[in-house]
Amino acid sequence: MNIVAIAGSSSPHSYNKRLLEFMQQHFADDDIRVISTRGLPMFSEDDPLPESVKEIGEAIAAADAVIIAAAEYNHSLTSSLKSLLEWLSSDVHPLTGKPVFLIGASTHAQGGARAQIHLRDILLSPGVQAEVFQDEEFFLGDVRNAFDDQGNLMDEGTVKFLEKCYHEFLAYAKTVNQVKGGQADA
Numbered sequence: 086m087n088i089v090a091i092a093g094s095s096s097p098h099s100y101n102k103r104l105l106e107f108m109q110q111h112f113a114d115d116d117i118r119v120i121s122t123r124g125l126p127m128f129s130e131d132d133p134l135p136e137s138v139k140e141i142g143e144a145i146a147a148a149d150a151v152i153i154a155a156a157e158y159n160h161s162l163t164s165s166l167k168s169l170l171e172w173l174s175s176d177v178h179p180l181t182g183k184p185v186f187l188i189g190a191s192t193h194a195q196g197g198a199r200a201q202i203h204l205r206d207i208l209l210s211p212g213v214q215a216e217v218f219q220d221e222e223f224f225l226g227d228v229r230n231a232f233d234d235q236g237n238l239m240d241e242g243t244v245k246f247l248e249k250c251y252h253e254f255l256a257y258a259k260t261v262n263q264v265k266g267g268q269a270d271a
């Protein structure tokens with residue numbers, strides 16, 4: 086499966102990006118492209134779609150599915166991720182009908198759960214209309230102690246649960262794509 090994985094982080098050393106890079110290695114049968122929202126231009130209604138955002142929109146439109154790993158800032162998602170979603174719900178709507186799996190990592194115990202709640206609402210709004218996977222939720226708390234030096238998740242139970250969530254999401258994405266078949270508009 087061709088998947089775009091977005092780290093919704095404004096950090097140059099993002100743990101959420103690291104989690105997606107682990108998934109890219111671990112689920113190597115799928116083609117997972119990892120991108121970050123760090124440094125993207127802030128949404129402005131007056132400005133044309135920036136080239137960097139246009140390219141992300143086209144990648145999403147061409148993908149079978151999207152994973153968003155959302156960093157949590159002040160009990161919500163980062164401004165850089167929110168801004169990307171504003172760009173992608175204005176002139177172009179590549180997330181419409183697209184299967185999306187939400188995950189998150191945080192240095193705190195809750196693993197970014199509150200950011201995910203806000204993100205889910207945004208993705209279900211009329212301007213976005215993504216098909217958000219609801220059956221599982223993946224939150225990685227205390228993330229500073231989660232990876233080894235090679236970037237692998239160290240806890241076997243966490244890896245098993247991530248595998249379960251991921252494979253259930255792939256099945257969901259296949260079903261959504263069969264029913265909806267290419268609604269995206271980049």
Ligand SMILES: Cc1cc2nc3c(=O)[nH]c(=O)nc-3n(C[C@H](O)[C@H](O)[C@H](O)COP(=O)(O)O)c2cc1C
Pocket residue numbers: 093094095096098099100101102156157158159160161190191192193194195196197
């Ligand atoms: C401005 C700011 C606000 C934060 N607020 C929260 C928060 O509300 N909840 C939380 O779990 N972590 C919070 N954190 C800690 C983040 O979980 C931590 O920085 C994490 O590494 C962010 O993910 P990233 O590494 O992918 O950027 C905050 C961090 C910053 C810089």
